[in-house]
Amino acid sequence: MKEEDIDDNEQTDSSDSNVDEKIEKEKRELLNKVLSGNLNTKRDKVGFILNNNTSARNSDIELAWSYWKTFENDLFNGISITKEELKKLTSINSLTRSRARIQNEYKLFQADHAVKKHRGVLANEMKNLAVEEKPEGLETYSLYIDETGKTQNYLSVGSLWVVDGFKAYLAYNEIKKWKDKNKIKYEFHFSELSKNKLEKYKEFFLTFLKLNPTVGFKVIVLNKKGITNINSAITDLTFHIIHKGINHENSTGRAPLPRLLQVWIDDDQKGSDQLKIENLKERITGQSISDLYLGEFHAVDSKENFGIQIVDIFTASINRKIHNTGGSTNHKDELADFVLELLKFDLNSINLENNETDKSIVFNLNY
Numbered sequence: 001m002k003e004e005d006i007d008d009n010e011q012t013d014s015s016d017s018n019v020d021e022k023i024e025k026e027k028r029e030l031l032n033k034v035l036s037g038n039l040n041t042k043r044d045k046v047g048f049i050l051n052n053n054t055s056a057r058n059s060d061i062e063l064a065w066s067y068w069k070t071f072e073n074d075l076f077n078g079i080s081i082t083k084e085e086l087k088k089l090t091s092i093n094s095l096t097r098s099r100a101r102i103q104n105e106y107k108l109f110q111a112d113h114a115v116k117k118h119r120g121v122l123a124n125e126m127k128n129l130a131v132e133e134k135p136e137g138l139e140t141y142s143l144y145i146d147e148t149g150k151t152q153n154y155l156s157v158g159s160l161w162v163v164d165g166f167k168a169y170l171a172y173n174e175i176k177k178w179k180d181k182n183k184i185k186y187e188f189h190f191s192e193l194s195k196n197k198l199e200k201y202k203e204f205f206l207t208f209l210k211l212n213p214t215v216g217f218k219v220i221v222l223n224k225k226g227i228t229n230i231n232s233a234i235t236d237l238t239f240h241i242i243h244k245g246i247n248h249e250n251s252t253g254r255a256p257l258p259r260l261l262q263v264w265i266d267d268d269q270k271g272s273d274q275l276k277i278e279n280l281k282e283r284i285t286g287q288s289i290s291d292l293y294l295g296e297f298h299a300v301d302s303k304e305n306f307g308i309q310i311v312d313i314f315t316a317s318i319n320r321k322i323h324n325t326g327g328s329t330n331h332k333d334e335l336a337d338f339v340l341e342l343l344k345f346d347l348n349s350i351n352l353e354n355n356e357t358d359k360s361i362v363f364n365l366n367y
Contacts, residue, residue: 037172050109052165144307158315171211190316258291
């Protein structure tokens with residue numbers, strides 16, 4: 001048995017009372033690896049392909065082709081293949097087993113209903129329902145979202161918009177190499193910034209931007225005065241930044257619809273995170289946005305997840321400059337100035353008097 005196939009042969013003990021917890025744990029581990037680009041096993045790599053190639057969710061041939069082109073390009077040129085080369089590549093059957101485990105057990109990166117029905121894995125109660133099928137080759141909006149300011153005068157919700165997951169994966173690999181070269185073991189979080197780490201934080205943010213020229217940033221700020229339910233306000237702001245952000249991406253032609261929307265938030269509190277996610281999905285579905293399809297919405301671990309770390313620095317930089325006006329400055333102000341200057345963001349454009357979520361303005365920033 002190949003080492004890469006070991007993860008295909010794990011058996012779930014149906015007699016184990018903790019089977020659901022085991023599957024949930026594996027699911028979360030897979031999500032964190034896929035989003036961090038930390039792809040060690042074949043299953044991790046299959047999960048990455050399913051996350052970023054919607055056609056691969058429906059077709060095992062598309063899955064294999066994309067897998068070979070991405071991870072075995074020393075053997076496969078993406079155009080043609082000989083019989084001898086095919087023998088050396090990861091087999092389609094092996095990839096299919098990983099895909100089936102991810103879709104059927106973890107319930108991630110699901111195929112369309114018609115395909116699931118054909119594969120015989122669609123629940124009986126769903127088989128006769130009329131459902132909207134997604135277009136083939138659907139591209140994605142992959143959003144990383146963070147908030148700050150719960151205990152301060154202003155709430156800020158920021159988002160990082162990734163529209164090319166394969167390019168982001170290459171960038172993540174380069175950043176990991178940079179971290180290893182510089183012997184950096186810590187995560188990048190604004191709140192944990194110290195003076196001696198300042199230059200590395202700057203380099204991290206700049207390197208990410210250079211390697212990801214297609215990403216975008218969006219932020220929304222609200223005056224907390226008169227607001228009693230902070231968590232509800234954050235959910236409202238998060239909805240608005242998604243909804244208005246989609247309209248901006250589509251209307252400007254930067255990333256037009258149709259698209260699959262995937263949302264990742266920092267893993268904070270399991271119960272409240274899940275409630276927030278369900279509220280967001282319900283409200284976005286209620287907008288009936290033509291050609292928008294909902295994909296994965298999950299809270300994920302920030303460890304090794306550069307998307308979450310970048311949006312943390314971005315959002316906290318704005319929060320820092322809003323609240324620290326006219327006082328003494330230090331290394332955190334210097335980082336905030338550096339980030340906002342890179343993104344050419346004018347703080348004076350924010351209306352700090354507004355305390356109505358429905359009237360909050362989303363600021364769209366591209367590098």
